[in-house]
Amino acid sequence: MADPTSPNPVTLSTTSAFTLDDLRRILRAGAGVDEQIDLSGAIAGVPFAELGYDSLALLELTGRIEREYAIRIPDGELEHTRTPAEAVTYVNSQLSQEGI
Amino acid sequence: MxxxxxxxxxxxxxxxxxxxxxxxxxxxxxxxxxxxxxxxxxxxxxxxxxxxxxxxxxxxxxxxxxxxxxxxxxxxxxxxxxxxxxxxxxxxxxxxxxxxxxxxxxxxxxxxxxxxxxxxxxxxxxxxxxxxxxxxxxxxxxxxxxxxxxxxxxxxxxxxxxxxxxxxxxxxxxxxxxxxxxxxxxxxxxxxxxxxxxxxxxxxxxxxxxxxxxxxxxxxxxxxxxxxxxxxxxxxxxxxxxxxxxxxxxxxxxxxGAHRYGEILGYAAGFDPAPRTGRPPVLAAVIRRALADARIGAPEVGVVFADASGVPEQDLAEARAISEVFGAGAVPVTAPKALTGRLYAGGAALDAVTALLSLGHGVVPHTAGPGRPAPGCEIDLVLDRPRQTGPRTALVLARGYGGFTSALLLGAADTPLTPH
CATH class of the missing domain: 3.40.47.10 (Thiolase/Chalcone synthase)
Incomplete structure (x- = not known):
């Protein structure tokens, strides 16, 4: 499981355009949450696979972020992030490239 | 085969x-x-x-x-x-x-x-x-x-x-x-x-x-x-x-040491001839093959769970097939699916479950709704109330659009039937 004291993408992301809470919200709506997973917990560094999300879940996540934030995410790029923290960082880099 | x-x-x-x-x-x-x-x-x-x-x-x-x-x-x-x-x-x-x-x-x-x-x-x-x-x-x-x-x-x-x-x-x-x-x-x-x-x-x-x-x-x-x-x-x-x-x-x-609802005694499937060929539907033949597969005779069947299409000509065809195999009015026929509508792929599975419950409880459930048999449907349709007849073998029939036709024979638990 994630170490809540590890380098803090969570803190970083809460000041960014796309936050860990945004990711949680979109995952919940798009791919759902298994009963044994606490998505509101310290998930930033937990691999997606351990949270029950496969490549299809990340494809769905990609589509939803693209539509909501009006950005383009090249095929496979978000699916290749391993953890929520990496995904949040990646989305923010895309958002800043798009000048948002 | x-x-x-x-x-x-x-x-x-x-x-x-x-x-x-x-x-x-x-x-x-x-x-x-x-x-x-x-x-x-x-x-x-x-x-x-x-x-x-x-x-x-x-x-x-x-x-x-x-x-x-x-x-x-x-x-x-x-x-x-x-x-x-x-x-x-x-x-x-x-x-x-x-x-x-x-x-x-x-x-x-x-x-x-x-x-x-x-x-x-x-x-x-x-x-x-x-x-x-x-x-x-x-x-x-x-x-x-x-x-x-x-x-x-x-x-x-x-x-x-x-x-x-x-x-x-x-x-x-x-x-x-x-x-x-x-x-x-x-x-x-x-x-x-x-x-x-x-x-x-x-x-x-x-x-x-x-x-x-x-x-x-x-x-x-x-x-x-x-x-x-x-x-x-x-x-x-x-x-x-x-x-x-x-x-x-x-x-x-x-x-x-599991509880048993019943046994799968026999099964057969067929497909109706194309329309306008003049050849009869396969239902009667499929029922006979299911009986042969189970090695039981028609008189051993205690209840038929009908496909019960509700489309008059299909009802008539089914009634005729049942009468052809069992004799007119010779076996109780029921269609509890009148209570659910036709559930497509779920319908026959539910009928199989209902048939097992019928065997397990010794009761033939009735068909709620119909009251006046269509002309030519010479079957003993169980109406108005369940019948406590203690059936030991149930035949479940199902037909699908285009000609799918299947029959399943289920036996009550713990009662080996005499081979025919």
Whole structure:
């Protein structure tokens, strides 16, 4: 499981355009949450696979972020992030490239 | 090989050790059976969408199904309602059997389902997004939610069953064909098959697709819309839901000391000749082959669960086939599906469950609704109230659009029938 004291993408992301809470919200709506997973917990560094999300879940996540934030995410790029923290960082880099 | 495609096998018949129901008559086998005995109908005006403007406005909807409560969280948005129903019914059937899948070899457990419409409602929702907003709005889960095998895959993954899995798409006969396939697998190395069928096509897209068959009733009164074998028969009412069964080899059930609902004694399937060939429908021949497969004679059958189309000429054809094999009025015939409407792939699976409950309780449930037999239907249709006749063998019939025809013989538990 994630170490809540590890380098803090969570803190970083809460000041960014796309936050860990945004990711949680979109995952919940798009791919759902298994009963044994606490998505509101310290998930930033937990691999997606351990949270029950496969490549299809990340494809769905990609589509939803693209539509909501009006950005383009090249095929496979978000699916290749391993953890929520990496995904949040990646989305923010895309958002800043798009000048948002 | 027999004509059914199944190698003759004279071993101990497979047994049903668990049942699960999600139907317009209720969620859970107990509630379903209580509704059946009480003649409590699940038919009503469609509420899942506004049916005003559609020629068919009555259907059998599953009351009070809460996917969030019944289905694992991740699978709620990822799968269609027909898979939601299946996940709930399969879990109930497995729980009822007392099997802990983790304790059995994963490759000896299989999943076989029937599907008729696939994930229609899910698909409609994504198509709406496609034509309203564009391709990028179509969700990723459309790729796995809509197709016929979606349910089999999700049930297999959920319970860790990695034996030979498949889906039968035989319209309304599929529920019996899934049980036939389950039996085949139990003869070839599987010890347990989780099998059954569900459909959930009560959305505009699904209903319009069904209208093309020409068999649906346009009568608005839920009490008059689906009256199989009746002089006022006007077609059938569509329904949603279905049932699952845990089927095991006799050895596996014995080893576990499992409760048994009954045995699969015989099965046969056929396909009607093309229209305008002048050749008769295959139902009578299929019934005979099922009897031969079970090695029992017609007089040993205690009850027939009819396909009961509700389309007058199909009712007549079925009544004639039953009379041809058994003699006019010689065997009690019933159609509890009058309470649910026709559930497509779920219908015959639910009939099989109802037949097992009938055998287990020694009661032939009645057909609620019909009162005045259609001319030429010379069958002993059980009307008004259940009959306590103690049937030991039940024949379940199912026909699907285009000519699918199947027959399944079920035996009461712990009573070996005398070979014919």
């Amino acid at each position: 027999s004509a059914s495609g199944i190698a003759p096998h004279r071993g101990t018949p497979p047994v049903v050790t668990g049942i699960g129901v999600v139907a317009p008559t209720g969620i859970g086998a107990r509630r379903h059976w209580e509704s059946v005995l009480a003649g409590k109908s699940g038919l009503g005006r469609i509420t899942r969408f506004d049916p005003t403007g559609y020629p068919v406005r009555v259907a059998g909807e599953v009351p009070g199904f809460d996917a969030v409560r019944e289905v694992p969280g991740r699978l709620v948005p990822q799968t269609d309602r027909f898979t939601h129903f299946a996940l709930a019914a399969a879990e109930a059937a497995l729980g009822d059997s007392g099997v802990d899948p983790a304790s059995l070899p994963e490759y000896e457990m299989a999943v076989v389902t029937a599907s008729s419409s696939g994930g229609t409602e899910f698909g409609q929702h994504e198509m709406e997004r496609l034509y309203r907003n564009g391709p990028s709005w179509v969700g990723a889960y459309q790729s796995i939610a809509w197709f016929y095998a979606a349910t089999t895959g999700q049930v297999s993954i959920r319970h860790g069953m990695r034996g030979p899995c498949g889906v039968l798409c035989c319209e309304q006969a599929g529920g019996l064909d899934a049980l036939g396939q389950a039996r085949r697998l139990l003869r070839t190395g599987s010890r347990l098959v989780l099998t059954g069928g569900t459909d959930a096509s009560l959305c505009p897209y699904g209903l319009v697709a069904q209208l093309a068959s020409g068999g649906l009733s346009t009568v608005d009164d839920p009490a008059r819309a689906y009256l199989p074998f009746d002089a006022s028969a006007s077609g059938f009412v569509p329904g949603e839901g279905g049932a699952f069964l845990t089927v095991e080899s006799a050895a596996s059930a014995r080893e576990r």
